[in-house]
Amino acid sequence: MKRLIVIFFLVPVYVFSQQQPDASRIHQRLKKLGVLTSVLYMAAHPDDENTRVITHFANDRLATTAYLSLTRGDGGQNLIGPEMRDQLGVLRTQELLAARRIDGGQQFFTRANDFGFSKSPKETFKIWGEEEILSDVVTIIRQYQPDVIITRFPPDERAGHGHHTASAILAEKGFEAAARADQYPDQARELGAWQVKRLYTNTGRWWNTSINENTPGVVTLPVGGYSPLLGMSYTEIAAISRSQHRSQGFGSAGTRGDQPEYLEYVRGQRAEKDLFEGINTTWTRLQGGERIQPLVDKLIASFRHEAPAESVPALLQIRQEMLKLSPSVWRDRKLDEVEQLVQDCLGLYVEATANTYQSAAGQSVRTTLELVNRSSTTVSIVRIVARGLGFDSTCSVPLKNNMLVNIKTTKTIKTREFSSPYWLSEPHSIGRFTVQDPRLIGQAENPPAISVSVLYNVGGQVITITRPLIYKWTDPSRGELSRPFQVVPPVVVTLSSTVLIFPDTTSRTINVTLVATGNGTVQGGLRLEAPAGWKITPNSIPFKLTFRDEEQVVSFRVSPSSVEETQTLKAFAVVDKAGTFDRSMQNIQYDHIPTQTLLPHAEARLVRVALKKNGSVVGYIKGAGDDIPTALRVMGYDVLELKLEEITADNLRRLDAVVLGIRAWNTQERLKFYMPILLQYVEQGGALITQYNTSGGVDASLLAPYPLTISRDRVTEEDAVVTILKPDHRVMQTPNKITQADFSGWVQERGLYFPNPWDQRYEAILSMNDTGESPAKNGSLLVAQYGSGYFVYTGLSFFRELPEGVPGAYRLFANLVSLGKKPAAPVARKGSKRKKQK
Known part of the structure; x- marks a missing residue:
């Protein structure tokens, strides 16, 4: 059973069409076969990981390398679509897996839910449940058995986020607990205790600007090396990997030339110059492994790029010697590697496809198993197993050089487990997912809904290839595409x-x-x-x-x-x-x-809820992606979703209010050219509601009628006390009277990226603050009369509250949108827009 668990963790499931590695990549994997050491990188969220470090260890040092992200990033924002919370966590999980397919790392998670920005590890642990998440960390350490752990953040306020700090604290506690059999003893009896050699922190320039290669006790990683086999620098590969985090806007440019990363000592044995000092990274670390090391060295030296199949006999000899070793993580890990190398050197293509992308238990599905041996080596199929289809057949099917074999069947789906992310199959708390099967803890995603295993004979040895069942189709503009086969309700x-x-x-x-x-x-x-x-x-x-x-x-x-x-x-x-x-x-x-x-x-x-509204037609201008248009329709508004070129005086004249989507100033670069038209609309009696933006690349002087500066002020406690500074202001009275009760039941946070400071012509409506902070967070809702209308800037997290059905958020947002229906008397605008800020 242990080996099954290890396989689930260590073998990635590729759901895109197969790509046969070229000979240079096979050569690199042969070299990796001779390296027995592992690194676990650890942080809090998707995109926290340093892909330069992961790429360096996985491709330059050829170490088995993994990233443990405590959360799936469920509480973040989304620059590319409307997915939030659980859906965003699924998207960001897959972005991490896409990154690992590029940089060569593996991916783990704990059950921790990203509940949003946290200002302290104390709050984080209270919501997550420190013992439960530490148990997950220890499980992963004991299963993966890293020689070295590297954290991204320090265990204090320099980390800048309670989750970040918590990840470093858990790394230190996990380092100690994993080595003690009396910590989580049931788990230790199954997996064994594991002593990590050393724990280091990958120091960030944002908290230590003076660190360099001469800093005492620092280990320097030269991550900017170039790989002739891969044809790229490791930092170029790392940039492509990091760019997979599209939902967070982390597209990165590749860099070249020598570049350092710095590691600072935390726990375990100190290293003087190299992180693997004192660690046996060869086959001799295993009893009996001394027989394998010379075989691997000889294989690497004799490999011919133009004839990879010539290496198959040597690989089979190595595999035979591996099977004589006692079971261990390293034996099983390298056995998987050598079996994959045999397949790659043969050019053996195995793919299982279905005639549809989804179906229900009890229904039939037509499948095609495509097999091609692209070498002159003798290969024959001896057995095919697809337990989810009730299929298990012995056979003798020779695979001749480059001769396509298709095996078609129609079978009934036997499995009754739905293809939905395992961590979402049960209701979960704010801080932690519910996972009934402990074998799944740590896994990035579900095992495939249906897998097909092919047992083939080569050189007298029987090797198993397991493939997920997928669906393939051809798009006229993008070519061949695929997606996983799913088991769903009828x-x-x-x-x-x-x-x-x-x-x-x-x-x-x-x-x-x-x-x-x-x-x-x-x-x-x-x-x-x-x-x-x-x-x-x-x-x-x-x-x-x-x-x-x-x-x-x-x-x-x-x-x-x-x-x-x-x-x-x-x-x-x-x-x-x-x-x-x-x-x-x-x-x-x-x-x-x-x-x-x-x-x-x-x-x-x-x-x-008692909800009133004024007006009937609202314009919406897209930002980073939110579900505000749906919420407005639920409130009874007709919503006109405007492209920038549709922002004209004639179109705006039809609208009672205009809403800018979250981060519209950040994502719609040309919006500044249309602001004069929008502000003219406000001046003539309309209402413009601007939701939160971040300060990066934003010139607010071009986007607002009066100066304001976007800060990083935020209130993360969703139940933080709210003080109504202007209870008689129209926005608090019409058409719904807003009271303290309207701030009950909010989720995740009050708001984020509040302006500070702002021009005196804005009126601050609300004040709020997190526990222990001064009550100075007054920029969550700013309203300025401009001509006959109103300009609103709000950092309140309506993009989270409205999709969750928070009653008070609906009432307050209705008031904002209703500001433009009954224009106030025009006010004289004196002086410059850029009047001195308070």
Whole structure:
């Protein structure tokens, strides 16, 4: 069982079409076969890792290298789309895996949920559960067995984020605990204790500007080397890797030439000049390994790039010697490497494809197994196993040089586990995911929904190749594409909105869409379930779907409770002879990651709240990606989503208000050229609501009517006390009277990147602060009358609160949007826009 766990951790699952490595990369992997040492890099979030260091160790030093990210980045922002929270965590997980496919590292996670910015490790540990996450860290250390751990951050306030600091603290505690059998003893009995040789910190220039290669006790890494085998410098590779973090805007330019990284001692044995000092990095670290080292050295020396298959006999000899060794992480790790090298040297292509990208248990799927041996070496297939399809067959299929073999079958899907991220299969807390199967802790993603294993004979040895079942198609503009095959419910159920606002007791129609996921008839009844005080009519609606992807839309009438409250509406499809299914489907599709399928429960937030609004048509200008347009429609507005070239006086004249998406100033570089038109619209009585931006590259003097400066002020406690500084201001009174109660139930944070300072013509409406900080965070909501209208700048996190159905956030946002409906009397504008800031 131990080896299975190790394999899950160490073998990446490639869901894009296979790419056969060229001979130079095979040569590099042969050299790596002779190196037995490992490094674990550790930090808090996706994009925290230093890809220069990971690339250096994985490709220059040829060490087994991995990155442990404590979280999946669920609490961050998204520059490329609308995904937030759990969905963003899935996207950023895949971006990390894309980065590791480039820099050669492996990827681990703990169960910690990124709940948003944290100002202290104390808060972080309180929300995460320090013992639980430390247990995960120790599990990963004991399974992976690194010789060296490197942290990205120091264990104090210099790290700049509570999660960052916590990652360094957990690294130190994990270093100590993993070596003690009395720490997590059940885990230690299964995995064994593990003593890491040393722990160092990869010092950042932002907290230590004076560090250099002459600093006492510092180990310098020359990460800027060039690889003739790869044809790139390691820093060029690292830049491509880092650029996979597209959702965070971390595109990086490659660099060349000598470049250092600095490591500072934390725990364990000190190193004088090299991080691997005192560590046996050869096969002689294993009992019996002395027989293997000369075989590997000879193989590397004799490798011919134009004839990789000539190395297969030597690889098989090495494999045979490996099998004689006692089981260990290194034996199993290198056994996987040598088996992959045999396949690569043979040019052996194995791919399993399905005729569809998804189907349900009990339904049939047509599969094709494509096999090609692109060498003159004798190879034959002896067995094919696909347990998820109930297929297990012995055979004798010779694979002749470059002769394509296709094996086609039609089988019934046996597995009943849905293809949804394992850490999202159960409800989770703010701080930690629920993972029922402890074997999954640490894994980056689910094992494939269905795998096909091919056992082949070469040189008298039987080797297994396992491939995920995928779906392939050809796009006219992009060529051949693929995505993972998914096991899904026979019918998925989607409510028309995930948040349903009821401003009074009037009932409303709710549409529900049912979609069949497989062939064959699926029929039954759909029902909605609401809590006491809410009424649903009718009780159930019959449905019948007869072919894949067929949709049926049904309508229910929902009558709200007479009291203001927030509840949950649930949808259930009762399928004849198959059971009850309550899953919707969400797909995350970008060209830099495999398509991801999420199957959350078919639910919607029912919000009964006294909500009034003025106006009817709102314009929205896209920023980094938020779901504000959906929220505005839920409130009853017609939303016109404007491209920049559509910002004209005629178009704006139709609108009661205009909303800028989050970070619009950051992402829409040409927006500054359209601001005169927008400000003229405000001057004539409109309302312009500007959501938060970051200060990088922003000249606020071109984007606002009066000067303001964006700072890093933020309030991370979602329940922080809010003081209403201007209770009589129109924005607090019309059309909804805003009180302290409207700031209850907020999620993740109050707001971020508040302006500070600002021109005196802005009025600060609210004041708030985190525990222990001075009550000076007054820039969360600034309102300035400009001509007959209003300009609003707000760092309040409406982009998080509105999709979560927070009642008070809806009421306050309705007031902001309503500012432009009844223009105030014009005010004389005296002096320059750039009047002295306070």
